[in-house]
Amino acid sequence: MTDQATNLRPPVLELVEVSKRYPGPPAVDALRNVTLRIHPGELVAVGGPSGSGKSTLLNILGLLDTPTSGTHLLGGKATNGLRERDLTRLRASSIGFVFQSFHLVPYLNSVQNVTLPLVHQGRPRRERRDLAMAALASVGLAHRLHAKPTTLSGGEQQRVAIARAVVHQPVLLLCDEPTGNLDSSNTDTVMRLLRDLVGTDRAVVVVTHEARVEADADRVIRVVDGRAS
Numbered sequence: 001m002t003d004q005a006t007n008l009r010p011p012v013l014e015l016v017e018v019s020k021r022y023p024g025p026p027a028v029d030a031l032r033n034v035t036l037r038i039h040p041g042e043l044v045a046v047g048g049p050s051g052s053g054k055s056t057l058l059n060i061l062g063l064l065d066t067p068t069s070g071t072h073l074l075g076g077k078a079t080n081g082l083r084e085r086d087l088t089r090l091r092a093s094s095i096g097f098v099f100q101s102f103h104l105v106p107y108l109n110s111v112q113n114v115t116l117p118l119v120h121q122g123r124p125r126r127e128r129r130d131l132a133m134a135a136l137a138s139v140g141l142a143h144r145l146h147a148k149p150t151t152l153s154g155g156e157q158q159r160v161a162i163a164r165a166v167v168h169q170p171v172l173l174l175c176d177e178p179t180g181n182l183d184s185s186n187t188d189t190v191m192r193l194l195r196d197l198v199g200t201d202r203a204v205v206v207v208t209h210e211a212r213v214e215a216d217a218d219r220v221i222r223v224v225d226g227r228a229s
């Protein structure tokens with residue numbers, strides 16, 4: 001990422017003074033006045049101790065949860081106040097998710113798993129299949145198109161999950177401990193893939209406990225006691 005890119009292009013995602021309180025009892029202030037910007041072309045790691053608010057932050061970034069106060073902007077547009085249906089549509093078109101435990105559907109093969117985000121987009125079946133096959137090829141799995149998840153290694157399953165997360169070309173990819181279940185060689189592979197997927201227009205955010213993942217990021221946002229710096 002260049003300074004020029006940061007200065008000239010609007011952020012993919014912006015939080016302005018976002019706070020999140022879980023009502024309890026007892027009430028928990030999980031995020032306190034968080035302001036941040038994520039730019040196109042950035043790979044950003046989110047680190048911090050357990051219980052500091054990282055998952056809450058990721059859920060809010062990904063429109064899976066709403067702030068108690070403050071503003072969330074996606075592509076420069078505030079999302080506060082959107083109806084659930086519109087939030088779901090925005091999430092489905094603009095955001096991809098990768099989880100630590102892959103979350104693949106066990107009875108579907110690789111192509112069928114990767115096709116899932118396209119099913120509600122009204123694309124013809126043939127096109128969905130072609131897009132899924134291209135996404136699987138881009139993560140090095142063109143030879144495992146018809147494999148079920150249980151016949152794949154952990155690293156391969158995470159690559160299928162990554163293909164599924166980007167098959168609809170989201171501007172934002174959010175990853176929750178994507179290497180948490182992987183050995184070091186698969187961790188390297190996943191980080192190389194995430195770096196490739198950033199490209200010039202997309203932003204990738206990775207919540208992680210691992211120093212080596214932080215080292216691969218353009219910058220690290222540290223969350224401590226609900227505050228981000």
Ligand code: ADP
Nearest residue numbers: 022024028030049050051052053054055056057
């Ligand atoms: P991290 O991902 O860094 O471990 P979390 O965002 O999961 O942190 O949690 C931040 C704080 O919010 C913690 O004190 C946690 O116990 C609390 N918390 C998380 N989710 C809920 C919830 N649904 N209801 C009440 N408290 C919650």
